[in-house]
Amino acid sequence: MTVPLLDLKRQYAPLRAQIQARVQAVLDSQAFILGPEVEAFEEETRAFCGAGFAVGLSSGTDAQLAVLMALGIGPGDAVITSPYTFFATAGCLSRVGARPVFVDIDPATFNLAPQALEDCLRRLARRDAAGVLRAPTGERLRAIIPVHLFGQCCDMAPILALAAEFGLPVLEDASQAIGAECLLDGQTRQAGTMGALGWFSFFPSKNLGAFGDAGMVTGADPAHAPMLRALRTHGMETQYYHRFIGGNFRLDALQAAILRVKLPYLSAWSTARRANAAAYRAAFAQAGLLDRLTVPHEGHAGVGQPHIYHQYVIRVAAAERDALRAHLTAAGIGSAIYYPLALHEQECFRSLGGQPGDFPHAEAAARESIALPIFPELTPPERDAVVDALARFYS
Numbered sequence: 527m528t529v530p531l532l533d534l535k536r537q538y539a540p541l542r543a544q545i546q547a548r549v550q551a552v553l554d555s556q557a558f559i560l561g562p563e564v565e566a567f568e569e570e571t572r573a574f575c576g577a578g579f580a581v582g583l584s585s586g587t588d589a590q591l592a593v594l595m596a597l598g599i600g601p602g603d604a605v606i607t608s609p610y611t612f613f614a615t616a617g618c619l620s621r622v623g624a625r626p627v628f629v630d631i632d633p634a635t636f637n638l639a640p641q642a643l644e645d646c647l648r649r650l651a652r653r654d655a656a657g658v659l660r661a662p663t664g665e666r667l668r669a670i671i672p673v674h675l676f677g678q679c680c681d682m683a684p685i686l687a688l689a690a691e692f693g694l695p696v697l698e699d700a701s702q703a704i705g706a707e708c709l710l711d712g713q714t715r716q717a718g719t720m721g722a723l724g725w726f727s728f729f730p731s732k733n734l735g736a737f738g739d740a741g742m743v744t745g746a747d748p749a750h751a752p753m754l755r756a757l758r759t760h761g762m763e764t765q766y767y768h769r770f771i772g773g774n775f776r777l778d779a780l781q782a783a784i785l786r787v788k789l790p791y792l793s794a795w796s797t798a799r800r801a802n803a804a805a806y807r808a809a810f811a812q813a814g815l816l817d818r819l820t821v822p823h824e825g826h827a828g829v830g831q832p833h834i835y836h837q838y839v840i841r842v843a844a845a846e847r848d849a850l851r852a853h854l855t856a857a858g859i860g861s862a863i864y865y866p867l868a869l870h871e872q873e874c875f876r877s878l879g880g881q882p883g884d885f886p887h888a889e890a891a892a893r894e895s896i897a898l899p900i901f902p903e904l905t906p907p908e909r910d911a912v913v914d915a916l917a918r919f920y921s
């Protein structure tokens with residue numbers, strides 16, 4: 527049996543008629559740029575997440591760019607983030623001229639470690655004579671970007687407390703985590719609503735996937751919304767008058783129409799992903815594999831969707847990882863490596879000066895992790911085939 531890492535066709539099939547009707551309606555309207563579909567999807571996403579506002583953007587990457595531009599983050603600035611994330615998180619910082627400052631991850635969750643953040647802020651950062659908080663390399667520290675990797679929220683309470691103490695806004699890269707919940711001050715909160723601003727990606731393979739690129743910025747304070755709306759249309763508030771410079775970062779009306787059909791199913795899809803994860807855990811235990819591989823750690827007890835398993839990433843011995851992947855491929859089982867390098871190891875970031883060993887937990891994760899099929903429509907026989915292939919590798 528072959529098992530794909532992801533099969534989007536299975537999700538599309540039952541929604542086909544609904545989606546085609548909504549797409550057809552947009553085609554008939556010939557209104558493709560912003561408009562009612564985008565506004566409705568923004569409001570539905572805002573309500574779903576419990577955010578104060580939501581602004582549709584053309585991708586997760588453009589959403590992050592617009593956030594950085596809205597806050598005036600640029601040359602001379604530095605922003606703290608994780609070295610173990612999709613490239614865009616740090617790439618956007620460099621694109622606006624700011625410096626990514628990495629702090630290591632918690633090996634259990636792959637998420638930015640509050641302790642490493644605290645070390646960075648207390649030991650490495652310093653205040654200059656004017657009281658400005660500076661990175662070790664001299665740039666002004668402007669923000670902290672925790673990434674809710676693979677669909678699980680970071681440990682937000684200590685991150686938010688440190689951010690408040692040091693006067694830095696928290697910007698959440700929630701690209702992989704729409705609908706992921708955690709408790710904050712005893713209240714259930716969703717990814718993308720806990721910091722000053724956050725963003726989601728609707729790249730087709732994300733948990734809520736468009737039929738192309740799309741993204742969203744969310745936040746608590748609607749005062750941010752007008753600037754973000756202006757930035758997505760070249761900084762234009764009144765037509766053809768520009769007080770500042772933005773870009774073409776608009777969410778497409780066709781994508782919004784498609785995403786509006788899919789959003790009501792998102793919670794059920796997350797529940798199905800969680801059921802797959804629970805079944806894997808039980809099956810790996812049954813097969814005696816838990817001393818050979820580490821299944822995802824699930825924190826955030828006390829909420830309904832503590833992990834939405836955008837990816838189901840296990841860890842194995844670094845020396846065996848690539849052979850395991852080859853074995854799975856030969857057995858027809860899809861897998862992927864998220865991500866083969868920590869960001870300070872990427873060629874384009876060598877100039878930042880990161881050395882091997884600087885972020886040991888991120889480096890180890892890059893060598894030991896492997897993602898297995900977890901998509902909501904995965905069937906029990908397919909799950910069994912994945913477990914069998916792993917058991918054969920270790921037998």
Ligand SMILES: *Cc1c(COP(=O)(O)O)cnc(C)c1O
Nearest residue numbers: 585586587612614701702727729
């Ligand atoms: C997917 C992703 C992005 C980028 O989103 P796009 O919509 O592809 O631009 C950014 N950060 C993380 C962590 C992601 O997973």
